[in-house]
Amino acid sequence: MSRSYSFFPLGDSAVLIQFESWVSENIHREVTAAARCIEENPFPGFVECIPSFTSVAIYYEFHRINKPDEFDTVYAYICSMLEQRMVADEAEKASAVPDVVEIPVCYGGKHGPDLELVADKNRLTPEEVIRIHSGQDYLIYAIGFAPGFPYVGGIPDTIATPRKKTPRLRIPPGSVGIAGNQTGIYPIETPGGWQLIGRTPLALFRPGAQPPSLLKAGQYIRFRPIETEEYERIREVSLWV
Amino acid sequence: MGLTVIKPGLLVTLQDAGRYGYGRYGISAGGVMDGFAYRVANVLVGNEDGAAVLEITWSGFAVEFQSDMWVAITGGDMSPAIQDTRVPMWRPVYIKAGSVLSFQQRLSGCRAYLAVSGGFEVPMVMDSYSTYLRAEIGGYEGRPLQKGDVLNAHPSRLPRVSSGFPYDEAGTFFTVKWSVSADLYSINDQETVVRVLRGRQYDDFDSSSKLALFRDSFRITPQSDRMGYRLSGPLLRLSQEKEYISEPVSIGTVQVPADGQPIVLMADRQTLGGYPKIAQVASVDVPLIAQLPPGGMIRFKEITLAEAERLYTDYIRELRMTEAMIKLKLKERANIGSSGSELRYGRELRRLPNWQ
The missing domain is CATH 3.30.1360.40 (Gyrase A; domain 2)
Structure with a gap:
């Protein structure tokens, strides 16, 4: 060293x-x-x-x-x-071989109510936002802020979007958001001002499991776009984890 | 074998020494705010380190005992009483089934601790009994106690007591003649001196802020809780605006957000912080802060790391001596009972833990 x-x-x-x-x-x-x-x-x-x-x-x-x-x-x-x-x-x-964890994300619709807004602000189509957001791997620098919450490397400037002026009182767990040029996944229900573009059916915080966090610092995240059916299917399985 | 909550109070949670080893996953350490009161409470009822206790914030909490139990109440004085008879703190108390113990009025401090002999029986989550309110796990179903909750205790290490002992007039409880010395623990609602080390970014603050930090006093605002104490006082400003990279924090870290008003991080702090750290409270003074109520005044006094370590060493020595004294007293039959009556411990004495 x-x-x-x-x-x-x-x-x-x-x-x-x-x-x-x-x-x-x-x-x-x-x-x-x-x-x-x-x-x-x-x-x-x-x-x-x-x-x-x-x-x-x-x-x-x-x-x-x-x-x-x-x-x-x-x-x-x-x-x-x-x-x-x-x-x-x-x-x-x-x-050391980089350890990449795939995070399936159902973008837009009820799971990502701000996808259109992020697209509009950046003069892109929602499909382009999804392609850019899921088009690179992100290093997890730290887990913090909330149990299992990954702080990851920056997103491309082309999809960066400021936070909402008024934070939402409740963000459902698994929501994938953008704040400035940061992206993140909410592991637990919490208030927050991030622009929500999608949701993963995976549980990031699993208090009964060892370790209790799906992710750890040093790994890479790769977002994989999925449809609603797959979201529901994975969600059913992950409830048993 | 339990206690039933009659009145839930403001915020009463099950806590232990904290949840360690999971900080890298963003999981807060949590645990009791006042580690001193916690340890003494457990030792007073013969519990091992790490047993779960109730942390009772402010007054207004009441529980009914479903069975006879040894308990100890330490920390801030919330006037614990059974049927208007004051229950003494900082000593073992034997409470009869059917009694209602209530915490009626805050006299000093702001958190009382109730330990029962054997320790409260709740599932361990990630190696700890502590209630993690934000994640809604641990303790009693991950939440503050509510009316009607029933708490059970593990088997006691202290002997059962039969009739013929010096109960209070109503026959609801009795206590021993000795207690932990009150000088060990003086809670003061006036201005409290809190000893701190310089924080990692102390030198990034401008000279008048550095001066004001140790010269002026700070008021504890009502926006203070188990996560952190928000203070109000002179504005603390950086000599130049700067963005900081989030880094790990600790209990007692004093960080300063952009509004210039410091926050002292406490038990339920997040693991990382992105604000500049102007100071770090010496471990020995963390329990002091934990007992200061909103409106209380703090004055920071700078000490060196070597002094903080010496204070910590002394504190541990004092705590161990206190523990040894308590263990000795628990073994001395003659000291149980306020009129010289003896407890016939008999063989049960040997069930007391083997203290080193």
């Missing part, structure tokens, strides 16, 4: 490892690799890693850390343990 990272204390029970200050797929690979190194070789008192766009936070149970005397602070000791673990396997990182 390159040494282009720095440590910051996130209070007295977590360390933030910051890579660069701009978002890129290469930097995110460093984030994912660091989280994996630490999770595969946890130190006593380690709680969890939360990876994000350009950084990863490592949480620990302060009272379970036995700090050797040569370190002034528990934080310094944790940093040294993290440094030891972040030994890199560049070859492995480069050869």
